[in-house]
Amino acid sequence: DAKTTQPTSMDCAEGRAANLPCNHSTISGNEYVYWYRQIHSQGPQYIIHGLKNNETNEMASLIITEDRKSSTLILPHATLRDTAVYYCIVGLTGAGSYQLTFGKGTKLSVIP
Amino acid sequence: GAVVSQHPSWVICKSGTSVKIECRSLDFQATTMFWYRQFPKQSLMLMATSNEGSKATYEQGVEKDKFLINHASLTLSTLTVTSAHPEDSSFYICSAPPRQGAHGYTFGSGTRLTVV
Numbered sequence: 189d190a191k192t193t194q195p196t197s198m199d200c201a202e203g204r205a206a207n208l209p210c211n212h213s214t215i216s217g218n219e220y221v222y223w224y225r226q227i228h229s230q231g232p233q234y235i236i237h238g239l240k241n242n243e244t245n246e247m248a249s250l251i252i253t254e255d256r257k258s259s260t261l262i263l264p265h266a267t268l269r270d271t272a273v274y275y276c277i278v279g280l281t282g283a284g285s286y287q288l289t290f291g292k293g294t295k296l297s298v299i300p
Numbered sequence: 301g302a303v304v305s306q307h308p309s310w311v312i313c314k315s316g317t318s319v320k321i322e323c324r325s326l327d328f329q330a331t332t333m334f335w336y337r338q339f340p341k342q343s344l345m346l347m348a349t350s351n352e353g354s355k356a357t358y359e360q361g362v363e364k365d366k367f368l369i370n371h372a373s374l375t376l377s378t379l380t381v382t383s384a385h386p387e388d389s390s391f392y393i394c395s396a397p398p399r400q401g402a403h404g405y406t407f408g409s410g411t412r413l414t415v416v
Binding site for chain 1: 304306334336343344345346391393394395403404405406407408409410412
């Protein structure tokens with residue numbers, strides 16, 4: 189699976205949009221981009237995934253560059269409950285067919 | 301959505317004793333369950349994969365005789381830390397792979413193990 193690079197930490201003011209970048213320059217054509225987050229002392233939570241089109245769900249939006257070498261997770265109106273470590277992972281899709289290899293992720297702190 | 305129930309959420313045990321952690325898939329069948337360990341301020345590290353009806357597979361460096369994994373049914377996987385030592389103190393998390401048509405892994409809420 190392709191490797192990802194994320195900033196170690198970011199701050200965001202409550203109510204503002206949080207934009208979390210991820211570089212995945214070695215991503216292959218059939219690999220998806222997945223985002224998970226882990227709130228302190230809890231298990232990780234799936235957020236969103238995408239292949240090449242931008243995606244949006246009730247939690248977040250995912251913007252993938254045209255060359256697919258990077259992506260940005262957007263939390264449109266960050267709340268204090270969004271404070272967590274966010275992980276960007278690339279892999280193939282399908283039940284169990286992509287391995288979850290967690291990097292260090294980005295620690296997002298939402299500030300009142 | 302899919303829910304994985306993990307118990308206990310925290311446990312304190314004495315050195316040399318064994319601790320069992322359970323993960324149950326509540327509304328679906330999980331033929332596979334992944335077990336992770338997370339030390340403070342570090343990322344999740346995959347320890348092993350349990351498979352219903354067959355032996356678990358362990359990642360390199362994980363002692364299979366120390367971390368006993370059993371996948372007794374399609375809804376229950378257990379991890380037993382045997383002869384626990386303080387260095388086994390960690391956050392243990394289970395995860396079920398995406399169901400057909402889905403894309404997200406479902407994680408348990410984690411178990412904080414402290415060995416004294």
